[in-house]
Amino acid sequence: MLAANNLRSPLGRARGLGSAKEGLHHWWAQRLTALALVPLAVWFVAGIVHLATGGEPYEAFMAWIANPCNATLMILFLGVAFHHAQLGMQVVYEDYISCQSWRTAAIVLTKFAAYGFAALGIVSTLICCFGG
Amino acid sequence: MVNAAKPTSRPLSPHLQVYRLPLAAVLSITHRITGMGLSLGLLLLTWWLTSAAYGPDTYDMALGYIASPLGMLVLLGFSVALFFHLCNGIRHLFWDAGRNFEISQTKRGNIYVIIGTIVLTAAAWLLALA
Ligand code: HEM
Secondary structure, eight states: OHHHHHTSOHHHHIIIIISOTTHHHHHHHHHHHHHHHHHHHHHHHHHHHHHHHSSSHHHHHHHHHHSHHHHHHHHHHHHHHHHHHHHHHHHHHHHHOOSHHHHHHHHHHHHHHHHHHHHHHHHHHHHHHHTO | OOOTTSOOOSOOOOOTTTOOOOHHHHHHHHHHHHHHHHHHHHHHHHHHHHHHHHOHHHHHHHHHHHHSHHHHHHHHHHHHHHHHHHHHHHHHHHHHTTOOOSHHHHHHHHHHHHHHHHHHHHHHHHHHHO
C-alpha cells in the first residue's frame, strides 16, 4: 500500500485518496456535536443527580421529564449524542477493520442502530411527557 | 565492513517489550475506549427511558436492575467514562483550534484531565448519595 503510493505522482495520489471528499463534513460534525454535548452532558448529570435524591422514583421521574425544558434537553441530548457516537464509531472501524465489506457493514449497521435507538428514546420521552 | 565492537548510536525504534507508554498516549487511547463505552451506555439510557414510557411497573423493574450492585458498578463506570471523555474532549477542541501543542502544555493538560475526572466524579456521586 505504502510502496504502491510512493510510485505514484502527487496528482495520482490526490485522485486516489487525497481529497477530503466527505471527510471534512464528518470532521466538522464530530466537533460540532462534541461542543453541543458539553452543556448537554452537564445538564444530564445534574438531572440524574436530582432524580437520585428525590422522592418516589416513578413519580419523580415523570414530574422531571414533564418539564418542557428537561424534555427538550433530553431529546436534544439523545439526538446529538447518538449522532456523535455513530460518527465516532465510524472512525474506530475505519482504523481497525481493514476488510472493505466488513468495514462498510459495521458502519451501516451502527448508523441504523444509532438512529433507531435515538428515535426510540425520543418517542419514549414524548410518551412520558404527554401521558401514554 | 561492520565493526561489531562499535556501540550503535543510531536511533532505535521502541522495543515492544520495554516500551513505556507515555501518559499522553494512555489518555489518548482512553478517550477512544471511553467513547466506545459511552456509545454502549446510550443504549442503556434508551432502555431506561423506554421503561418509563411503558409505565410504573416496568420503570420499577428497570430501577431494580440499576440499583443492584452490578447496576451501580455500570453506573459508576459510565460516570467516570463520561467525565473523562468530557474533560479530554474539551482538550481535543482546544487542539482542533490549534492551541496547546507544546509538550509542557500537554503535560499540564494530562494532569487537568485526570484531576477533573476525579473531582467531577466524586462531586456527582457525593451529591447523588447525599
Ligand atoms: C454520551 C456521550 C458521548 C459519546 C457516546 C461519545 C462517543 C465518542 C466516540 C465513539 C468517539 C470516537 C473515538 C475515537 O475516534 O477515538 C468520540 C470522539 C470524540 N468525542 Fe465523544 N462521546 C460523547 C460525549 C462527548 C463529549 C461530552 C465531548 C466533549 C467535548 C466529546 C468530545 C469528543 C471529541 C472531541 C472526539 C474526537 C476525538 C478524536 O478526534 O480523536 N464527546 N466520542
